[in-house]
Amino acid sequence: MAIETKNLSYTYSVGSPYQKTALKDVTLHIHEGDFCCILGHTGSGKSTLLQHFNGLIKRTSGELRVLDFDLNRRKPDYKSLRFSVGMVFQYPEYQLFDDTVSKDVSFGPKNMKLDEEEIKKRVREALTLVGLDPDEIGEKSPFEISGGQKRRAAIAGVIAIRPKILVLDEPTAGLDPKGKKEIMSLVKSLKEKLSPTVVMVTHDMDLVAEYATKVIVLKDGEVAFDGTPAELFNNNEIVNDCSLRLPSGVALANELREVGFDIDHNSITIEQVVDNLIKEIKPKENDNA
Amino acid sequence: MLKDISFGQYYPTGSILHRLDPRVKLLIMLAYVILIFFVKSYIGYILFALMVISTALIARIPLKSLFRSVKAVIFLVLFITIINVFFYKGEGEALWSWWKLAVYVDGLVFASKMALRLILLVLGPALLTYTTTPMELTNAIESLLSPLKLIKFPVHDLAVIMSIAMRMIPTLMDETDRITLAQKARGADLDTGNIFKRIKAMVPILVPLFVCAFRRADELALALESRCYDATPNRTTYRVLKLKGRDFLFLIMFLVFMAAVILDVALPIYYPCDATWIEGFYDNAFFSLFGL
Numbered sequence: 394m395a396i397e398t399k400n401l402s403y404t405y406s407v408g409s410p411y412q413k414t415a416l417k418d419v420t421l422h423i424h425e426g427d428f429c430c431i432l433g434h435t436g437s438g439k440s441t442l443l444q445h446f447n448g449l450i451k452r453t454s455g456e457l458r459v460l461d462f463d464l465n466r467r468k469p470d471y472k473s474l475r476f477s478v479g480m481v482f483q484y485p486e487y488q489l490f491d492d493t494v495s496k497d498v499s500f501g502p503k504n505m506k507l508d509e510e511e512i513k514k515r516v517r518e519a520l521t522l523v524g525l526d527p528d529e530i531g532e533k534s535p536f537e538i539s540g541g542q543k544r545r546a547a548i549a550g551v552i553a554i555r556p557k558i559l560v561l562d563e564p565t566a567g568l569d570p571k572g573k574k575e576i577m578s579l580v581k582s583l584k585e586k587l588s589p590t591v592v593m594v595t596h597d598m599d600l601v602a603e604y605a606t607k608v609i610v611l612k613d614g615e616v617a618f619d620g621t622p623a624e625l626f627n628n629n630e631i632v633n634d635c636s637l638r639l640p641s642g643v644a645l646a647n648e649l650r651e652v653g654f655d656i657d658h659n660s661i662t663i664e665q666v667v668d669n670l671i672k673e674i675k676p677k678e679n680d681n682a
Numbered sequence: 683m684l685k686d687i688s689f690g691q692y693y694p695t696g697s698i699l700h701r702l703d704p705r706v707k708l709l710i711m712l713a714y715v716i717l718i719f720f721v722k723s724y725i726g727y728i729l730f731a732l733m734v735i736s737t738a739l740i741a742r743i744p745l746k747s748l749f750r751s752v753k754a755v756i757f758l759v760l761f762i763t764i765i766n767v768f769f770y771k772g773e774g775e776a777l778w779s780w781w782k783l784a785v786y787v788d789g790l791v792f793a794s795k796m797a798l799r800l801i802l803l804v805l806g807p808a809l810l811t812y813t814t815t816p817m818e819l820t821n822a823i824e825s826l827l828s829p830l831k832l833i834k835f836p837v838h839d840l841a842v843i844m845s846i847a848m849r850m851i852p853t854l855m856d857e858t859d860r861i862t863l864a865q866k867a868r869g870a871d872l873d874t875g876n877i878f879k880r881i882k883a884m885v886p887i888l889v890p891l892f893v894c895a896f897r898r899a900d901e902l903a904l905a906l907e908s909r910c911y912d913a914t915p916n917r918t919t920y921r922v923l924k925l926k927g928r929d930f931l932f933l934i935m936f937l938v939f940m941a942a943v944i945l946d947v948a949l950p951i952y953y954p955c956d957a958t959w960i961e962g963f964y965d966n967a968f969f970s971l972f973g974l
């Protein structure tokens with residue numbers, strides 16, 4: 394089990410007029426190897442939940458277990474936890490600070506107190522993984538590279554610690570469709586090569602349909618749904634209740650069903666629906682012939 | 683982290699004090715700050731303390747939250763008090779002395795008054811910012827300074843600069859929080875080590891923060907210009923400030939308080955004889971409380 398919570402609750406600014414309960418009795422399980430998407434309206438508590446996973450927010454009520462770390466104990470080892478769970482924030486490019494990209498990427502490994510050689514190795518590895526040339530881009534200032542490169546550099550800064558779980562808070566925010574695709578295929582390759590478990594917050598249902606193996610929907614700090622993407626998008630009640638949009642594939646499938654095609658409910662991306670449709674049409678053509 | 687500094691933070695309860703005209707509150711606060719420098723007797727400080735506490739009660743601000751604003755200056759208060767207790771050269775016999783240090787009754791009196799004055803000096807403006815939003819304050823300042831427009835003083839521009847600066851404080855605090863979290867997630871260690879280590883540890887936070895501040899300033903300048911800021915010389919405001927009954931009520935109440943304080947300050951000057959007796963009486967009464 395990668396992440397396990399039981400009745401996890403969290404309240405901000407207890408006792409002040411700004412008191413706000415952000416999580417209520419959240420119980421969930423995320424397995425090793427899952428690509429888990431967390432959905433929900435703004436203010437539903439997604440970021441609060443993510444920050445629990447690497448101890449940036451300290452558990453106050455309920456149970457929380459991440460990998461081998463039991464956060465219910467009196468003094469959990471937050472430092473090692475943070476090196477096991479890599480966290481990519483929204484607009485991660487705003488965290489760059491050092492005078493070269495390589496130095497910035499080495500910030501994490503340096504904090505791990507690794508030796509010089511190992512740090513160098515990890516910086517090269519991380520930059521290569523995100524598709525930046527360590528010798529060319531690595532020597533540039535983080536403020537003179539392009540926006541897309543900045544985001545990649547920032548992600549390299551997180552994966553240089555070689556986390557076992559990769560947590561991303563809206564990694565595609567503010568990107569054009571092409572940039573979105575690039576970042577997502579990067580996340581996918583990182584999942585294959587480095588961090589087998591990925592937890593991602595997103596508002597983009599097409600990404601959910603394409604990449605997620607598991608979906609958790611939060612509503613006002615509570616878990617409103619927990620299951621597979623196909624189950625979610627075929628459950629109209631939840632979709633309307635949490636005012637989620639449908640992915641284009643599911644919308645297309647629904648239209649096709651209305652005009653009489655029998656589309657499998659497990660087809661949720663455009664490609665799957667089109668394949669399904671072709672299979673539907675082909676035998677009929679053969680019958681006619 | 684930065685949010686712990688409650689000085690200058692709005693505490694919304696919707697009380698009558700929150701709805702008061704900000705100009706009235708600002709003027710009262712100015713008078714309060716000036717007045718407190720004239721106070722010499724414990725009676726005066728008790729009057730001020732009563733005023734602060736009753737105002738906080740009317741504003742429905744928990745005293746605990748109010749006193750949090752003192753936390754920011756507590757070290758200054760302690761420092762000044764300790765220095766005064768040990769180094770004040772009073773008359774008569776020293777209560778205690780060692781090397782160059784000596785404690786006199788006068789020193790204790792002086793130090794306690796100094797501490798009271800400092801604390802009250804912080805509490806007054808804190809009450810103002812607890813009950814008044816930065817925007818209201820800016821409007822009040824603009825309105826109070828508007829006569830200066832006659833001598834071509836750019837009052838409105840000044841007000842806009844002030845409101846932008848105040849508007850930016852919470853934004854930058856949020857940004858600081860976010861950057862701090864991002865660097866902590868990469869294992870940044872901000873709370874251990876000696877002072878030099880800690881200052882060095884701030885670099886990964888300060889650099890992105892400055893970059894962000896400049897970026898925001900740039901964007902804001904563009905937004906202002908693209909909306910033709912400065913094209914209309916006589917801008918009107920959405921909320922026009924107007925004095926109401928409750929404003930006069932509070933003004934009168936404050937004038938009564940002011941009269942009491944002035945009486946307390948002035949009496950010893952006009953009747954020096956009696957006054958020293960009064961002073962001495964209160965001083966001794968105060969110390970008898972502590973068994974001195």
Ligand SMILES: Nc1ncnc2c1ncn2[C@@H]1O[C@H](COP(=O)(O)OP(=O)(O)OP(=O)(O)O)[C@@H](O)[C@H]1O
Binds near residue numbers: 435441
């Ligand atoms: N530092 C804080 N202090 C007080 N309240 C907070 C704080 N951070 C978040 N909140 C509140 O907690 C609730 C949940 O916030 P959270 O950031 O987890 O939502 P979210 O689902 O990530 O939203 P978004 O999609 O906008 O990122 C919100 O109502 C928010 O106002």
Ligand SMILES: [Mg+2]
Binds near residue numbers: 439440441562
């Ligand atoms: Mg969020």
